[in-house]
Amino acid sequence: MTTYNINEFFETIQGEGQYTGTASIFIRLQGCPVGCSWCDTKHTWPINEGVGIQLKDVLAKTDETEEWAAANAEELLSFIKNEGYRAKHVVITGGEPAMYDLNPLCNVLHENGYSTQIETSGTFEIKVPEKTWVTVSPKINMAGGYKVLESCMARANEIKHPIARQKHVEELEELIAVAPISDDALIYLQPISQKTSATKLAIETCKDKNWRLSVQVHKYIGIS
Ligand SMILES: C[S@@+](CC[C@H](N)C(=O)[O-])C[C@H]1O[C@@H](n2cnc3c(N)ncnc32)[C@H](O)[C@@H]1O
């Protein structure tokens, strides 16, 4: 049976990409080797054995810690129901969720009336059902040395690319030239860490290329 290591589990509003504004349950999985210097969830990187906690303790977390709880799809579904979460959209993020086989979790959620979305770096093969909305935030030339897979770019429903400098825009265009995305995939630029210069660059580039802007709304309004 597939088990998932859960770092965070909470209900909020999706703050990024096409589903921005959608009431969502977030499941944040532990583990990521990609090593983005500006990553806003570095506490999810290591999978330290021995810091395993109970799922109820994950729900009670008030700080960002490296602790995680192992749970399977059915256990996660019962927690969603027991917590009385009202959102019907589930965002699976991390860490790098594509390190896990997400089919069992997404299938259980779909059978119970939830829609699903994953947030992934595109560096691991994506294992999700057809119905799952896939957000690929391709990680190009990051410290961990991982490469973006063509299959991930082709599967993406949306590309959401964090940028701070012009070279990040160029890297995305070069990547799409060799790893094509689907005709109906949306392209978002997301300013890194709310920097003013990054936001200006993203706005100008979106106007030039008819792409879309994603601004991490949750950070502006101070929610998780
Ligand atoms: C923390 S990552 C986890 C999922 C997966 N590892 C990935 O990178 O897509 C979730 C999203 O946050 C973005 N992100 C992380 N740190 C950020 C930052 N400082 N500013 C803007 N976006 C950031 C990522 O690019 C990704 O789109």
Ligand SMILES: Nc1nc2[nH]cc(C(=O)O)c2c(=O)[nH]1
């Ligand atoms: N509200 C909210 N929206 C988000 N969209 C993507 C997030 C992520 O960390 O993957 C995120 C997050 O951490 N919070």
Ligand code: SF4
């Ligand atoms: S791939 Fe995602 S979780 Fe991993 S370091 Fe980069 S932004 Fe953070």
Ligand SMILES: [Mg+2]
């Ligand atoms: Mg986040």
